[in-house]
Amino acid sequence: MAERPFTHRVRFPHFVPDACDNHVVRRLSDMKGQFNDEKTYDSLVAHEDTLLYEVYEFSAARLPGGLFSGVSVLHCGLVGDEYFMTKGHFHEVLDTAEVYHCLAGRGMMVMETPEGQTAVEELEAGVVLYVPPRWAHRSVNTLTDHDLVTLFVYPANAGHDYGTIESSGFRKLVVMRDGAPCIVDNPKWAEPSR
Ligand code: S6P
Numbered sequence: 679m680a681e682r683p684f685t686h687r688v689r690f691p692h693f694v695p696d697a698c699d700n701h702v703v704r705r706l707s708d709m710k711g712q713f714n715d716e717k718t719y720d721s722l723v724a725h726e727d728t729l730l731y732e733v734y735e736f737s738a739a740r741l742p743g744g745l746f747s748g749v750s751v752l753h754c755g756l757v758g759d760e761y762f763m764t765k766g767h768f769h770e771v772l773d774t775a776e777v778y779h780c781l782a783g784r785g786m787m788v789m790e791t792p793e794g795q796t797a798v799e800e801l802e803a804g805v806v807l808y809v810p811p812r813w814a815h816r817s818v819n820t821l822t823d824h825d826l827v828t829l830f831v832y833p834a835n836a837g838h839d840y841g842t843i844e845s846s847g848f849r850k851l852v853v854m855r856d857g858a859p860c861i862v863d864n865p866k867w868a869e870p871s872r
C-alpha cells in the first residue's frame with residue numbers, strides 16, 4: 679500500500695524538528711579511538727561524558743525508493759586541538775548519496791572514498807552539499823560558541839558502515855591552529871583491512 683505523505687516543522691532558531699521517528703544521542707564516550715589526542719580524550723570522558731550531538735530522524739519510509747531525512751545538531755567544543763565532530767560513516771550500500779543543507783553554524787564536511795580520494799567542504803547557513811555515492815562523510819563544528827545544524831536526506835536503503843572509520847579513521851582531520859580551522863593529515867590513519 680502507498681505510504682501517506684507527511685510534513686513536519688524545522689524552525690529557527692534551534693531547528694529541532696517538532697516530531698521524529700528516531701532520536702540518536704552521541705556522547706564523547708561513543709567516540710573512543712576517533713580523536714587524535716587520546717590522552718586528552720580519556721581525561722575529558724573521565725571528567726564528564728559530554729553530549730556531542732543529537733540526530734532527529736524521519737526513518738519510517740519502507741517502500742523501495744523511499745528516503746530518510748532528519749536534522750543533526752552538533753555541539754561545539756574541542757578535544758585537544760580537534761573540533762567536536764560526528765562519528766562519520768560510509769553508507770553500507772556504497773552507491774547511495776546524501777544531501778546536506780546547513781541551517782545554522784559553521785563547519786566542515788570531511789569526506790573520502792574507499793580508493794583514497796579526499797574532499798573537505800565548508801558548511802555555513804544556506805550551504806547545500808551533495809555527497810555523491812561512495813563518499814564517507816563526517817561533520818565537524820568549527821565554531822566554539824555555536825551548534826552546527828544540518829538537515830540531511832538520503833536513500834532509506836543506504837544503511838551505515840561505521841566499522842571502517844572506527845578502525846581506520848578519516849585520512850584528514852580538522853584541527854584548530856592559531857584560533858582557526860586547519861585541515862591536516864591524520865597521523866594515525868590506517869589502511870582498512872578488507
Ligand atoms: C545519515 C546521515 C546523518 C548522520 C548524522 C550523524 O546517513 O549522514 O544523519 O547519521 O549526521 O553522523 P553519524 O556518523 O554519527 O551517523
Ligand code: ZN
Nearest residue numbers: 769776815832
Ligand atoms: Zn550518511
